[in-house]
Amino acid sequence: MATTQGTAAAMIGEHQEETRTVGGVQLQVLSGGRGDPLLVLHDYEYYNEWQPFEAALSASYSVLVPSHPGFGASEFPPHFDSIDDLAYVYLDLLRDLGSDRVSVLGLGVGGWIAAEVAVRCTHHLRRLVLVDAVGIKVGGVTDRDITDTFIIGPKDFLQVAWHDPAAGAEQMKLAGLTQLAEPELTTVLRNRQTAAILTWKPFMHNPALRRRLARIDVPTLVLWGESDRIVSPDYGRAYAAAIPGARFQSIPAAGHYPYLEQPEPFVAAVSAFLREA
DSSP states (O other), rough: OOOOOOOHHHOOOOEEEEEEEEEEEEEEEEEOOOOOOEEOOSSSSSSSOOOHHHHHHTSSSSSEOOTTTSSTOOOOOOOOOOHHHHHHHHHHHHHTTTSSSSEEETTTTHHHHHHHHHHHHHHHEEEEESSSSOOOOOOOOOOOSSSGGSSSOOEEEEEEOOHHHHHHHHHHTTTSOOOOHHHHHHHHHHHHHHHHHHTTTTTTBOOOOOHHHHGGOOEEEEEEETSSSSSHHHHHHHHTSSHHHHHHHHTTOOOOOOOEEEEEEOOOHHHHHOOOO
């Protein structure tokens, strides 16, 4: 059990950490709150830990935040080699939760995973929120839709990922930028290695996903940071246009991580959407 106390408790809320076996895969899972379940799927350049935006959402929802297979302390089966493998793990998790009122909040690569889940089956989904998601091809064969963050250094990464790179430097745990304890550095490097295995070729997308998005039949919000230079707001609008009835909304003064850079308007937008009948 990992909980907070005193002033910190008021800011980030109480939560717990456990190991849960899903589809034969052991996952590190953070959780907290009460109410209808909200599954949060994290991005890849992201150290998965309980964040203020998750604590805020846990005031109204039972928030479940697994580390993807191969990320954090979660197991990475040797035969896993694509985002599809992760999608099926989360389909198993949704089935195990045994509820038809699970909303899914997918962030970046987690948004790609959430979309892959939703095009396969929405029986257990109530609502879907995709935040600065990757996963589709928008431009032509030679057009670069997604910035290749594997080949740039941490300072350049912050320039494309954050509206305020200095704020990003304070908040993110990036190898080569900040002094990380050995366990943190090991986790960050493992996360990048796993991401490369799963997303390198074709880079950060599934060529078939865009046309399959028409299968999604639950209310969907596509939420985007206006200053995202990894995947632009126009990329987000194309994502929303491919999903029947999806709504596109942008967050000012935010880049690829609006939930970190602008947590209050982010939580307000997500909460308003999830409260809709």
